[in-house]
Amino acid sequence: MSQYALVTDIGGTNARFALYDLTTNKLSAITKILISKNDVLLTLIKDYLASQSVTVKMACIAIACPIDSEDVINLTNNDLSFSRSELVRVLNLTKLEVINDFTAVSMSIPQLSKNELVKIEGGEPDLNYPIAIYGAGTGLGVSHLIKVNQRWVSLSGEGGHTELPMISDEEDRILAQLRKKFGRVSTERFLSGSGIVNIYQALLHINNKPIEEVTPDIIVNKALSNSCPLCLQTLTYFCTFMGRFGGNLALTLNTQGGVYIAGGIVPRFIEFFKASPFREAFERKGRMSYLVKKIPVYVITHEDPGLLGAGVYLQNSLK
Structure with a gap:
């Protein structure tokens, strides 16, 4: 059975979500939404996962801001923020990676x-x-x-x-x-x-x-x-x-x-x-x-x- 992970690409205007098949390295269920002023990332993720028919235990959050060791991450060009520990706890994840959005883009290049x-x-x-x-x-x-x-x-x-x-x-x-x-x-x-x-x-x-x-x-x-x-x-x-x-x-x-x-x-x-x-x-x-x-x-x-x-x-x- 395929093992799926949640992947996101969160920018200043749009948020993209997908399932990444760790056995085939393919994306599926790609969803793009316009970020509004009062959006909460955890809620957006929960809503997305609720619409899917698979269980996700791992995630990689690519997001448009500097990434440091702090638990709370704040975006540069909008008001979105989130807590790493809260994501892990609420989503029951065994692994969470949080990276800069252009770190993610760069990692795609050898695959293009x-x-x-x-x-x-x-x-x-x-x-x-x-x-x-x-x-x-x-x-x-x-x-x-x-x-x-x-x-x-x-x-x-x-x-x-x-x-x-x-x-x-x-x-x-x-x-x-x-x-x-x-x-x-x-x-x-x-x-x-x-x-x-x-x-x-x-x-x-x-x-x-x-x-x-x-x-x-x-x-x-x-x-x-x-x-x-x-x-x-x-x-x-x-x-x-x-x-x-x-x-x-x-x-x-x-x-x-x-x-x-x-x-x-x-x-x-x-x-x-x-x-x-x-x-x-x-x-x-x-x-x-x-x-x-x-x-x-x-x-x-x-x-x-x-x-x-x-x-x-x-x-x-x-x-």
Whole structure:
């Protein structure tokens, strides 16, 4: 009989749940819900498990926040929190792993097939070197993979909260507008759903236009339809900044194993992304341009890499 574990991928906006078959390494019963202000994670999990016909004794909770040794975990981009010990007690678990959501995404990468990836130039990956993973969604997640004794090990971190350098006067003006709003401006303030809005509103101000409240989807759709010059400029800057940040990650650990882009935003406009200044910005690294030029970049198109990676992580922890 198959042995199932609960896996989750909890982000700033959506919560995903699935059953992971520990004998076949396959996902099933995938459920996605929009997180509301008063949601309680334990209740969401209990409701999900109540709808399933299997007994679960193990779980891996992948969640968008730093993970430390504290019992209570608090998300970065919403009000959700939970207690590890309460989950174990109430759900009667024999094993619980709690990991960063991009640790989970990173663990999925060796399992992905070529048709679940879109390559954005570069050469062939050298898997004797590290891999970098990042992705824009509600926030900006970052992780790395390194090979240790022929096994992939994920290096989790909070790279999305580093700063992003500006390299032109126009970019300096965008940063200046965000600095007025946030003080210290992290990369996530540019490379996320709200980051797209931040860039757009900064450009409105720079062009002496009234500030309007707008959603990222509206900006992206107007850019793709070429019906709004500032929306087009916004999305072009977003792709440029994604390239610059990705190149920085590539240099940090010399990730000739490849750079992988996850998150819910970029897969929505891959053709635009491929034609954008992304790759030029990725490779524009001065004396080190020759190094990053050969590093391949892939956009992950698998719908649930976080769930898959959470299952892989749990499976590895049992070995």
